[in-house]
Amino acid sequence: MPEIFGDVSVELGSDFVAEVEIHRPPNNFFDVHLIRSLADAYDSLSAGRVCRAIVVCSEGKHFCAGADFNNESDAEALPEEGAGGLYYEAVRMFRAELPVVAAVQGAAIGGGLGVACSADFRVGAPEARFAANFARLGFHQGFALSVTLPQIVGSQAALEMLYTGRRIPGAEAHALGLCDRLAASAGTVRSEARAFATEIASSGPLAVRAIRKTMRGHLADEVARITPLEDAEQITLRTTEDFAEGTRASLERREPVFRGV
Secondary structure: OOEEEOOEEEEEOOOOEEEEEEOOOOOOOOOHHHHHHHHHHHHHHHHOOOOOEEEEEEOOOOOEOOOOOOOOOOOOOOOOOOOHHHHHHHHHHHOOOOOEEEEOOOEEEOHHHHHHHHOOEEEEOOOOEEEOHHHHHOOOOOOOHHHHHHHHHOHHHHHHHHHHOOOEEHHHHHHHOOOOEEOOOHHHHHHHHHHHHHHHHOOOHHHHHHHHHHHHOOHHHHHHHHHHHHHHHHHHHOOOHHHHHHHHHHHHOOOOOOOOO
16 A cells, blocks of 8 residues: 655655655645655655665646645645745755656646655656746745756756746756656556666666765755755835736736846
């Protein structure tokens, strides 16, 4: 039987791979409770010696569309005082000891892209799309994308994604290195991610943990350093007319008209 952490389920297979699945379909918007649940799941699996690799995946159409900016009643998704609590839980995710493969079957947008980039690897499909759409909302990027995105795609490609907020389809994401493997279709993304994780799990588990520590052990500290800076910029920009226009335009599915105020 799966183990349950809030809206997250964990099922460990005989291949030493655990599927950590988000259950908030169809868009799988996150808040501090969901990120805490993911961190708790990762910690629980890391504390044992049976699991050797994690596949993080989602129920529904999209992997994760980030915070729900258009839902004014969802104070947990975008608290007035900032996202410090959410980013604390994000740092816990980055400190997990096990390698993580993200199965991106639909969209990874905004903070959802941040969740995908917290994984060691990403598997997508041609119809998947990736976007750091913060500037299109008149907002600043978060979830440590200031650190993770340049490391994955390079500084110039990261700047283009962040400045323009444009959507990157699966094939282009694969060419950029944002997707490490490209499945044939959305329906095969999870099985491809599982096969990838099983390859990792077939290596020496102590060696893999040690390699991950030397190669990625510094990342959590970088995330802990950058997220308060991202949060401060987000708090400031949230009070602007541009942010109000950006979120309104997103809800109305039209081009925003920014005034720089």
